Amino acid sequence: MNLLTIIIKNMRQRALATTLTTVSVALAVALTVAIVHIKRGMEDRFQQSTVGYEMVVGAKGSPLQLVLNTVFNLDISPGNIPWSVVEKLRTDKRVKAAVPFSVGDNYHGFRIIGTTDEFGEAFGYRLAAGRWFNFSKDALRDAFFEANERAHERIAKEHGVEPAGPAVHYHAASEAVIGATVARETGLRMGQTFIAAHGLEAAPDAEQHTDNPWTVVGILAATGTAADRGLYINLDSFYHIEGHEVRDSTKAGATQTGPRKAEEKDTDPDPGQVSAVALKLKSPVYALGLYREINDGADAMAAFPAVEVRKLFSIVGNIDLILLAQAILIGIVAGVAIAVSIYNSMSERRREIAILRALGARRGMIFAIVVLEAMSICFIGAVLGIMVGHVIVAGANTVLHRVSGFTVEPLSFQSVELLIIAGCIVLGALSGIGPAARAYRTEVAEHLAPMT
Amino acid sequence: MKKDKYKLTRLVLCVLVVVLSPLTVYTSSDGGQKEDRPIVLSFEVLKKWPYVEGKTQIPDFIRALDGKIVEMTGYMMALNTVDNIRSFILVPFLFGCCYGQPPAVNHVVLVKMAGRKTAMYFDDVVRVRGRFHCSEERYEGVLLSLYRVDADEVVAK
Numbered sequence: 001m002n003l004l005t006i007i008i009k010n011m012r013q014r015a016l017a018t019t020l021t022t023v024s025v026a027l028a029v030a031l032t033v034a035i036v037h038i039k040r041g042m043e044d045r046f047q048q049s050t051v052g053y054e055m056v057v058g059a060k061g062s063p064l065q066l067v068l069n070t071v072f073n074l075d076i077s078p079g080n081i082p083w084s085v086v087e088k089l090r091t092d093k094r095v096k097a098a099v100p101f102s103v104g105d106n107y108h109g110f111r112i113i114g115t116t117d118e119f120g121e122a123f124g125y126r127l128a129a130g131r132w133f134n135f136s137k138d139a140l141r142d143a144f145f146e147a148n149e150r151a152h153e154r155i156a157k158e159h160g161v162e163p164a165g166p167a168v169h170y171h172a173a174s175e176a177v178i179g180a181t182v183a184r185e186t187g188l189r190m191g192q193t194f195i196a197a198h199g200l201e202a203a204p205d206a207e208q209h210t211d212n213p214w215t216v217v218g219i220l221a222a223t224g225t226a227a228d229r230g231l232y233i234n235l236d237s238f239y240h241i242e243g244h245e246v247r248d249s250t251k252a253g254a255t256q257t258g259p260r261k262a263e264e265k266d267t268d269p270d271p272g273q274v275s276a277v278a279l280k281l282k283s284p285v286y287a288l289g290l291y292r293e294i295n296d297g298a299d300a301m302a303a304f305p306a307v308e309v310r311k312l313f314s315i316v317g318n319i320d321l322i323l324l325a326q327a328i329l330i331g332i333v334a335g336v337a338i339a340v341s342i343y344n345s346m347s348e349r350r351r352e353i354a355i356l357r358a359l360g361a362r363r364g365m366i367f368a369i370v371v372l373e374a375m376s377i378c379f380i381g382a383v384l385g386i387m388v389g390h391v392i393v394a395g396a397n398t399v400l401h402r403v404s405g406f407t408v409e410p411l412s413f414q415s416v417e418l419l420i421i422a423g424c425i426v427l428g429a430l431s432g433i434g435p436a437a438r439a440y441r442t443e444v445a446e447h448l449a450p451m452t
Numbered sequence: 453m454k455k456d457k458y459k460l461t462r463l464v465l466c467v468l469v470v471v472l473s474p475l476t477v478y479t480s481s482d483g484g485q486k487e488d489r490p491i492v493l494s495f496e497v498l499k500k501w502p503y504v505e506g507k508t509q510i511p512d513f514i515r516a517l518d519g520k521i522v523e524m525t526g527y528m529m530a531l532n533t534v535d536n537i538r539s540f541i542l543v544p545f546l547f548g549c550c551y552g553q554p555p556a557v558n559h560v561v562l563v564k565m566a567g568r569k570t571a572m573y574f575d576d577v578v579r580v581r582g583r584f585h586c587s588e589e590r591y592e593g594v595l596l597s598l599y600r601v602d603a604d605e606v607v608a609k
Contacts, residue, residue, distance in 0.1 A: 047534040054531040093594060283596040284531050284541045285560045292554035309534050310573060367463050429467055440460050 003365075006356075007373045010349070017341040022381040024334035025427075029385025029420055031327040034392040036416055038400065039320050041393075041408030045224065046072070046309050052123040053305045055287065057085065057294055058276035063303030064312065070101055070276040071305045072226045073111045077103055080273035081300045083144070089277055094286040097122035100274040102238045105196035110182045112196050112214075112231045114238030114274075120177075120220075122280055125227055130190050130218030133175035133234040143236035144272035147244055174237040176214040179230045180222035192216050194231075196241065212241050239272065331424070334381070335431040338374050342435040346442075353439055354447035367436045374432030375425050382424035386417055490523040490581055495544040495559060498599060503558040505595060510586050522584040522601065524561065525577055525609050536570040539563060542580055542601070562597040563606070571606035581605040 011018045058066040059079030068075040080102075089098040099122050102114035117135040119125065178188055188194060193213040214233055222228055238244060281287060287304070294302040353366055394410035501511050530540040542561040563580055565571055582603035589596045 043534075052532055281531070282591065282594045283562070284529075284539075285557050285562060285597050287529065287531055287541065288543060288560070289554045289556070304529075304531060306530055306532060306534050310575075313534070314575075363459065364463060367460070371467055429470075433464055433467055437460055437464065440463070 003369065003372065006369055007376055010369070010373050011376065014341065014345050017345070018377060021334060021338045021341055022377050022384065024337055025331065025378050025381025025424060026385035026388055028327050028331035028334055029382050029424060030388035030392060031330065032324065032420055033386050033389025033417060034396065035320060035323050035327065036414065037389065037393045037408055037410075037412075038396060039316075040414065042316070042400075042406060043313065045226070045406045046312070052280065053278050054281050054284070055279040055291065055302055055304055056276055057081065057089065057279065057300050057302050060301040063301065064308045066276060066301065066303050067305045067308040069103065070278060073103075073113070073230055074226075077275045080275055081277070083272045083274060085300045086274060086277050089279065092290070094282055094290055095279055096282045097280040099123075099278045100235060101276045101278065102235060102244075102274045104238075104244065104275075105198055105241065107182075107194050107196055107231055108186050110179070110186070110229055110231055112176075112233055112238075114233050114235040116235055119232060123227075123278070125223060126221045127177070127218045128180065128221040130177070130216070132177055133217055133232075135234045135236070139234070139236040140239075141271060143239035147239040147272065150242070174212055174214045174233065174240065175217045176231050176233045177218035177220060178216055178232070179220050179228040181228040182231055183219045188216050190216055190219065198243065212237065235274075331427060335378070335427045338377055338428065339431040339434050342370060342374060342432065343438060346435055346438045349439070350442050350447045353442045354444045357442070357444045358448060363440050366442070367440045370436035370439045371429055371432035374435070375428035378424040378428030378431070379421065382421045385424075386420070490521045491517065493517065493522040493524050493584065495524075495526060498561070499544075499556075499559050501558070503556060503598065505557075510588075510598065514586055517584050518586050520584055521582065523579060523581045524601065525579050526561070527576075528563070528571070528574060528578050528580075528606070530573060535573055537573060538565050538570055540571070542578075557595065558598050560597075561599040561601055563601045563603050565606070566602045566604050569604070571603070574606075574608045577609040579605075579607050579609045 053071045056066055056070045058070060058077070059081055061078035065075050065078050069077045083100075086098060086100045089095050092098075097118055099115060099118050103111055105112040117132045120127070120132055176194070178186075182188065186194075193215050195213050214231075214237065220227060220232075279290075281290070291302045291304070294300055356366060357363070390410050393408050397407045397410065400407055498514065501514075502508060524542060526542040526544055527546045528537070528540045529543055529546065530537045540563050542563050543555050544559060545555075561580075563582070566582060580601055580603050582601040582605070585600045585602070586598060588598060589600065
């Protein structure tokens, strides 16, 4: 009978205690694995998405909300900023790229983001298929003008005045480049069209913008960032959607009821609004100066995505630490339970140990059997726990998808899992020392006496 | 009996040494290579002169530090990476106060990690050690930096 056979036999003899202690270890490991995977998955996604977005500028409010909305396609937009802010940033000699974004609609829960064709080049997004949409500043001016005209029509009707003439309507191509996840999950292919639903989240009764279908002209290569989950449309087409008026109705002249002259679109100093602008700077040394200049102004607020993400990590990190501490405590309790259960079984096993000794087994061998038995329980528990942990991650994906828009790959294996297994084996060895010492001291003659 | 006790103690110690020895890997240190004693350089020195682009030159007392190993303290600010930071700006203060002036170009040091090194992010004051360079670094006519440090070490102070 070799060492392994003896250990298996011992574990079978105490099947209930072995099962319960293995399950305790498995639970601790499963909890740890799930926390580690979800935390790292979230951190990776947030870190990858942050790369390239050096500064974002949007409406005054919460910088974290602005960053979540602009960079991660999460949360709602804090409001709009005037187009003049975008123009000013685009001509600032410290700014390398200023890419505007407008949000407000979704397709099957994936955000539709109006932007310019600079988006891909500025942030390093490559196309897996097709081309970028066509964008021109003239088309955007036309779109702003048309949206303003619609606003005038609406305001005129609200004041009981029939508009003096039809609004000017421009027809720009509505094209879209979609993220890799959007293509995979919605089945949208090159050349197909889609219709936007109003709002940032999918809702069964959401208003559908049936007048403005977009044609897919490009699909982004997968990046592991929030861009995978976006549908990027030419910014001008965003303002052709009914309801996307860009003129603040409280502004002077907003109640003007007659149609404006088409030439006005080229001279309007503040023709429209966007949700946010993402910036790349020519040098980071200008970051704090520009940040202060923007924040001192009345129109907009600047935020650093990397800073906001770190703040978010520091909040979430504390919750993770509490959960990890709980998992470690469960592990320690499981270790104590293993020690107690094996120690208690020693009384029943003394005769067996004495027989083994009589058959030539050394004390060291007996010590090793007990320690290895505890280590085996922990090892089996750890392997089982890792499998359960991955199942938990797969199950948590539905909630993660809904709450954060991200999912974690449940089948990915992290090197830390090897450390967890090693840690469990160490825990098993430490738990086995007490009972092993008791087994070591078992006297052969005393326990070989005939049982009465 | 005494012999058995000694053997048991030895066995227990053996198990403890085997299972706990991997921990010692994390506490070992290579000691580091001794370098020249760094010059402690403060932002007060770097800020001692008014920089007006195209009009003022970097003064001699700062040029004298070019190429020297320096040690600086300040706050790190990495713009587009959250961790494993390859470059960042070192500034005397962050944006806690909304009054006063933001740091000018000669109040900021552009830190690049030497070779393939990366730095962890620290919220609090950091100590940066590396080779200092000063000149008007430009790209397509735009000033990118005045002060740079090729950092070998970035640690929490």
